[in-house]
Amino acid sequence: MATIDITESELSQVLADNEIVLLDFWADWCGPCKQFAPVYEQTSEQHDDVVFGKVDTEAEQQLAAAAGITSIPTLMAFREQVLVYSQPGAVGGAQLNQLVDAVKALDMEEVHAKVAEQAQQEGSASD
Template sequence: MATTDVTATTLEQTITDNDIVLVDFWADWCGPCKQFAPVYQKASEKHEDIVFAKVDTEAEQQLAAQAGITAIPTLMAFREGVLVFSQAGALPGPQLEQLIDQVKGLDMDEVRAKVADAQAEQQA
């Protein structure tokens, strides 16, 4: 599957409707973003079961702000609607593959339990 451009109006639905979604926050003027783009594209062609989304931070400045993007490229990974990874910086191909394997291997019942525990601590 090729990469998919998402916007503020389509991001939430994309995350909700798919099991695993990777989101690359990028900009056209960003050198590291341009270096990461072919790595991301290649992974998208290899992993057809994952949605590889891209957010142009210049066109979607409000979305980038809401997502707390302070440096680009930033890669986020969502599994079953839960943010499970967020990191700024371009990943080399092998590290991206390792991240994908880790996201696929997550025990989501355990992840949801940890999220619930963290939310309970914040409310206490």
């Protein structure tokens, strides 16, 4: 599967419709982003079951701000609509494949339980 451009208006639907979504936050003027782009594209073709999205931080400034992007490229991974990875900086092809495999291998029952526990703790802290 090739990479797809993601806009703010599309993001929630893409996350809802797909089990695993990777997002590459980038900009046209960013040298490391341009170096990472072919690695990201090539890896996307090896994982048909994963959506590889690209978010142009210049065109999607509100989305980049909402995602807390302070450095590009930044790579985010979502599984079952839960952010499970967020890291600035370009990675190599082998590292990106390892990341995809690690996201696929996550025990999502455990992840959802931790998310619920954290939400409960935050809720009781604000009481």
